[in-house]
Amino acid sequence: MKEFEERFSELHGCRYGIGVVNGTVSLRIGLLAAGIRAGDEVIVPPYTFYSTASAVIESNAVPVFADIDLETFNLDPKAVEAAVTPRTRAIIAVHFAGQPADMDGLRAVARRHRLVLIEDAAHAHAALYKGRPAGSLGDMASFSFQSSKNLTSGEGGIITSNDDGLAEACRSIHNCGRIPTGLWYEHHVLAGNYRLGEFQAAVLNAQLTRLEAQTVTRDRSGRHLASMLSAIPGVHPQKRPGDCTRHSYHLFMLRLDGASFGAPRQAVIKALQAEGIHCSGGYAISLHQQPMFLNKSFGPYLEKVSRRLNYSRVHCPNSDRICREEGLWLEQSVFLGPKRDMEDIARAFAKVHDHAPALAAWARKQKRV
Numbered sequence: 001m002k003e004f005e006e007r008f009s010e011l012h013g014c015r016y017g018i019g020v021v022n023g024t025v026s027l028r029i030g031l032l033a034a035g036i037r038a039g040d041e042v043i044v045p046p047y048t049f050y051s052t053a054s055a056v057i058e059s060n061a062v063p064v065f066a067d068i069d070l071e072t073f074n075l076d077p078k079a080v081e082a083a084v085t086p087r088t089r090a091i092i093a094v095h096f097a098g099q100p101a102d103m104d105g106l107r108a109v110a111r112r113h114r115l116v117l118i119e120d121a122a123h124a125h126a127a128l129y130k131g132r133p134a135g136s137l138g139d140m141a142s143f144s145f146q147s148s149k150n151l152t153s154g155e156g157g158i159i160t161s162n163d164d165g166l167a168e169a170c171r172s173i174h175n176c177g178r179i180p181t182g183l184w185y186e187h188h189v190l191a192g193n194y195r196l197g198e199f200q201a202a203v204l205n206a207q208l209t210r211l212e213a214q215t216v217t218r219d220r221s222g223r224h225l226a227s228m229l230s231a232i233p234g235v236h237p238q239k240r241p242g243d244c245t246r247h248s249y250h251l252f253m254l255r256l257d258g259a260s261f262g263a264p265r266q267a268v269i270k271a272l273q274a275e276g277i278h279c280s281g282g283y284a285i286s287l288h289q290q291p292m293f294l295n296k297s298f299g300p301y302l303e304k305v306s307r308r309l310n311y312s313r314v315h316c317p318n319s320d321r322i323c324r325e326e327g328l329w330l331e332q333s334v335f336l337g338p339k340r341d342m343e344d345i346a347r348a349f350a351k352v353h354d355h356a357p358a359l360a361a362w363a364r365k366q367k368r369v
């Protein structure tokens with residue numbers, strides 16, 4: 001375990017790494033370690049996995065949604081700034097698909113308002129921002145090793161940080177409230193057992209050796225595919241700002257303009273699948289529009305503040321548009337393939353686009369039946 005924690009955190013530019021059971025609990029531990037208390041607000045994007053927000057609720061804090069940028073799919077610092085209130089204590093920045101968020105912009109907002117900045121790096125193993133590793137770009141970061149991830153042990157996660165106090169608090173919270181100088185049966189804070197197992201650490205250690213090389217391959221493939229797809233009308237791959245030195249391509253994501261293909265996204269996806277391209281529309285619902293938020297089904301959490309919350313009023317049009325109409329995902333394993341695989345994928349998109357009239361007729365027929 002110790003060896004894995006040290007190797008992973010070093011690769012991600014950090015002095016500390018705390019292996020935990022998954023990338024959900026890691027976010028919650030991070031929030032608790034940062035001193036987030038009942039009723040505090042934490043700004044999160046609406047275009048992300050459930051856990052980015054559920055971990056906030058399970059810390060008894062209020063998730064506040066700020067929209068993403070329509071082109072990069074990452075948190076927009078201007079939207080974050082507009083969402084800050086006197087109750088805001090933290091920001092969770094997701095490096096969506098493996099492309100680092102605008103960390104300079106977000107750090108500036110965090111500094112101005114004295115907020116803790118946490119990276120949700122579940123997608124971003126070995127990604128680089130201005131040459132610096134994801135995981136070292138905020139006060140602390142959370143990674144996931146769940147089975148779909150670029151580095152996996154079936155389930156698992158890690159918290160990385162360069163902050164002595166935060167790392168110490170995370171280590172205690174993940175280990176039943178123990179402290180390094182205390183006895184095994186001495187517990188200092190309310191906590192749980194969230195430790196990653198030694199077997200998982202061994203599996204991760206073996207894979208870690210090849211992570212760097214695999215990430216370089218994925219990045220090269222992703223760049224190549226993005227440049228080919230950009231030439232097809234109506235296909236808008238995730239915009240890559242110059243500060244993304246290395247994208248980990250946990251997902252290759254794009255916006256698809258159905259009008260250019262003569263048919264809605266779902267029909268285009270079906271046609272691509274018929275060409276052998278494994279793809280999906282990704283998240284279908286913005287997080288704030290999930291039944292849990294609309295019905296405020298938060299269990300024992302947020303009882304005191306629930307009355308003032310109304311998630312049906314949240315306005316995040318970019319996230320909604322991508323969820324409902326335009327988002328399209330390809331998964332990371334594809335990007336370990338050779339250059340000709342990328343060319344096959346681009347050819348399939350071009351073929352479907354060239355047959356837009358036939359696709360439109362097929363989609364119309366489907367609507368009638």
Ligand SMILES: Cc1ncc(COP(=O)(O)O)c(C=O)c1O
Binds near residue numbers: 120122145146155157
């Ligand atoms: C952005 C993001 N954050 C957090 C998580 C949660 O990680 P885990 O499944 O390890 O709990 C995921 C998992 O898919 C994720 O995609």
